[in-house]
Amino acid sequence: MTLKEDAGGCAPDAVIAALPDGYDVIGDAAILALPQEARAYGEAIATGILARRSHVKKVLNKVSMVEGDRRVARYEVLAGEGTVTVHREHGFFYRLDLRETFFNPRLGEERQRVASQVTGRERVLMPFAGVGPFAIPAAARGATVTAIEKNPAACHLLMENARINKVRDRIAIINGDAFDLGRMLKAVYDRAIVPTPYGMDSILETLLPVVKEGGLIHFYTFRKKAQIPGLIEEYRKLGLETVLYRRCGNVAPGVSRWSFDLLKIR
Numbered sequence: 001m002t003l004k005e006d007a008g009g010c011a012p013d014a015v016i017a018a019l020p021d022g023y024d025v026i027g028d029a030a031i032l033a034l035p036q037e038a039r040a041y042g043e044a045i046a047t048g049i050l051a052r053r054s055h056v057k058k059v060l061n062k063v064s065m066v067e068g069d070r071r072v073a074r075y076e077v078l079a080g081e082g083t084v085t086v087h088r089e090h091g092f093f094y095r096l097d098l099r100e101t102f103f104n105p106r107l108g109e110e111r112q113r114v115a116s117q118v119t120g121r122e123r124v125l126m127p128f129a130g131v132g133p134f135a136i137p138a139a140a141r142g143a144t145v146t147a148i149e150k151n152p153a154a155c156h157l158l159m160e161n162a163r164i165n166k167v168r169d170r171i172a173i174i175n176g177d178a179f180d181l182g183r184m185l186k187a188v189y190d191r192a193i194v195p196t197p198y199g200m201d202s203i204l205e206t207l208l209p210v211v212k213e214g215g216l217i218h219f220y221t222f223r224k225k226a227q228i229p230g231l232i233e234e235y236r237k238l239g240l241e242t243v244l245y246r247r248c249g250n251v252a253p254g255v256s257r258w259s260f261d262l263l264k265i266r
């Protein structure tokens, strides 16, 4: 979406010029990140968006970075009601509450890439499951998924989303700390999908014992490009061969989210 166009005429030209180029839409919610000088025009800009985008029913302004274990930001509601919405992605529906649960609509293609590799009867381990956007497509491919999520609100919505998407019988949901998974789980998994929150990369060593030899780990990490060769070597020392890696989004100047497909060779 082009924010400058959608907000045209709703604030002085100098304010419009200072706006970021785009904004995300999650379900029926437009998510803005207004610079300080545009805050006074927030409601007018929201009215402009509602007039131009008929599928947008609420407009939120993100007033903090994602923070804390739950990885949620703080928002002010500029138009519409509340922070609950239903997002549609590749035919699946995700109910979520932006104030309570993490959701990144920009990872849709990456989630599709991972889900397309899942074959029926696989056992998939899914720590940091959130409201289910990786877990549910994997279960819909026929896998049995064990989802671990610390935030009770996200667990509750994951349960509801599993039901809405008709895969409730294929997802076991554990409201707990992923770093305890060695104590909680007895099974050995064919695949792990690990959307690691910032600073929690040590989860890789925690989950290695419960992934079978020949199993695949889809691991996400925040790094500078120059760190990648060293990382591949670190993974090799852990018995993991990097089958593929790709950048999926910038998170700070010079720092990107990287997706690794790691094959457990020993």
Ligand SMILES: C[S@@+](CC[C@H](N)C(=O)[O-])C[C@H]1O[C@@H](n2cnc3c(N)ncnc32)[C@H](O)[C@@H]1O
Binding pocket: 069, 070, 071, 102, 103, 104, 107, 127, 128, 129, 130, 131, 132, 133, 134, 148, 149, 150, 151, 154, 176, 177, 178, 179, 195, 196, 197
């Ligand atoms: C980056 S979000 C990913 C959520 C989801 N997989 C998605 O893609 O939308 C990380 C999730 O991990 C959860 N989380 C953070 N620390 C955790 C922990 N130690 N154990 C289990 N879940 C945790 C957060 O509540 C959040 O839902």
